[in-house]
Amino acid sequence: MTNTDNKPVNPGTTAADILTPSQAEDYCQRGFVAVQQISTPEEISSLLKIFQRLFQDRAGRREGMQYDMLSHDADGDAASLPTIINPVDYAPQLRKLIYRSNAFAVARLLLGPKVVPSFEQAILKPPRRGGATPWHQDEAYRFDPNFEYRQISIWMPLQAATTENGCMHYIPGSHRLDVLPHRSVNGDTRVHAIECAGGFDPASAVACPLPAGGAVLHDGRTLHYAGPNRSDGPRYAYILSFEVPPVPARQARSFSWNKEKRSANLERRHSWRRRGGVAIEFWRKFRRGVWKSPGQVAFELRRALRALWHRRPTP
Numbered sequence: 124m125t126n127t128d129n130k131p132v133n134p135g136t137t138a139a140d141i142l143t144p145s146q147a148e149d150y151c152q153r154g155f156v157a158v159q160q161i162s163t164p165e166e167i168s169s170l171l172k173i174f175q176r177l178f179q180d181r182a183g184r185r186e187g188m189q190y191d192m193l194s195h196d197a198d199g200d201a202a203s204l205p206t207i208i209n210p211v212d213y214a215p216q217l218r219k220l221i222y223r224s225n226a227f228a229v230a231r232l233l234l235g236p237k238v239v240p241s242f243e244q245a246i247l248k249p250p251r252r253g254g255a256t257p258w259h260q261d262e263a264y265r266f267d268p269n270f271e272y273r274q275i276s277i278w279m280p281l282q283a284a285t286t287e288n289g290c291m292h293y294i295p296g297s298h299r300l301d302v303l304p305h306r307s308v309n310g311d312t313r314v315h316a317i318e319c320a321g322g323f324d325p326a327s328a329v330a331c332p333l334p335a336g337g338a339v340l341h342d343g344r345t346l347h348y349a350g351p352n353r354s355d356g357p358r359y360a361y362i363l364s365f366e367v368p369p370v371p372a373r374q375a376r377s378f379s380w381n382k383e384k385r386s387a388n389l390e391r392r393h394s395w396r397r398r399g400g401v402a403i404e405f406w407r408k409f410r411r412g413v414w415k416s417p418g419q420v421a422f423e424l425r426r427a428l429r430a431l432w433h434r435r436p437t438p
Contacts, residue, residue: 187392368418
């Protein structure tokens with residue numbers, strides 16, 4: 124799926140340089156598409172150093188933003204799939220990147236001019252023990268299912284991504300499905316990760332190996348998976364996600380797998396928010412540009428009011 128005809132990426136590169144019309148059509152039809160390059164070798168080298176430091180320093184752990192996706196995430200455990208949510212909050216150098224600029228341009232091309240940043244994520248699969256990322260749809264992680272989401276995620280490896288070290292796999296056309304039933308991994312609600320409970324054929328998956336600085340773009344409903352890291356080197360990935368302002372869903376939905384979560388990182392996050400983290404979180408979202416769109420502000424307000432309403436005591 125990697126297109127070797129894309130032009131070299133340089134400052135000033137346009138979305139059309141990164142994504143050809145045929146690739147844009149492929150994305151619409153299959154729910155994902157791979158591109159050869161979205162960043163530069165120099166930037167990739169710098170990003171590797173930044174993320175090595177952030178993971179080593181456990182940036183964001185106290186706030187519940189760094190955790191292991193596949194374990195009970197206890198202190199002292201050897202993590203098999205550590206992740207950092209919104210690493211830009213802990214490394215200001217990440218605010219101005221060729222990758223970020225190009226990813227935003229591509230997101231606008233595919234989703235339209237109302238697109239805004241949603242969130243970002245860094246994932247590390249340690250050598251030899253890095254666990255598989257379970258099959259899932261990104262939208263299934265949304266804590267409020269009462270909105271309709273249009274999201275794109277841009278997944279970029281910081282070294283060559285191969286089938287040996289855990290490249291991405293996708294189910295073509297699965298973005299046209301509704302959100303399928305998911306569950307906690309192994310039925311354990313103390314584990315953060317969820318997995319799709321069925322309704323698709325893993326044998327139809329397409330692997331997307333990539334060079335460092337390449338990227339694969341996928342829709343928020345496209346089923347995807349990344350294998351374990353069986354290589355001798357770490358596998359780092361940096362994901363930027365964008366969305367158009369969500370609107371109230373036409374039909375009520377319930378993502379029960381999120382309501383039942385009891386993972387340690389969520390407990391740390393709730394505790395941090397109670398100690399004043401809500402104000403910090405508000406400011407960080409503003410700095411990331413999440414609320415620059417009036418539509419996005421309206422969504423955040425509706426979601427907050429809905430949360431407050433459902434917390435009212437029953438008469």
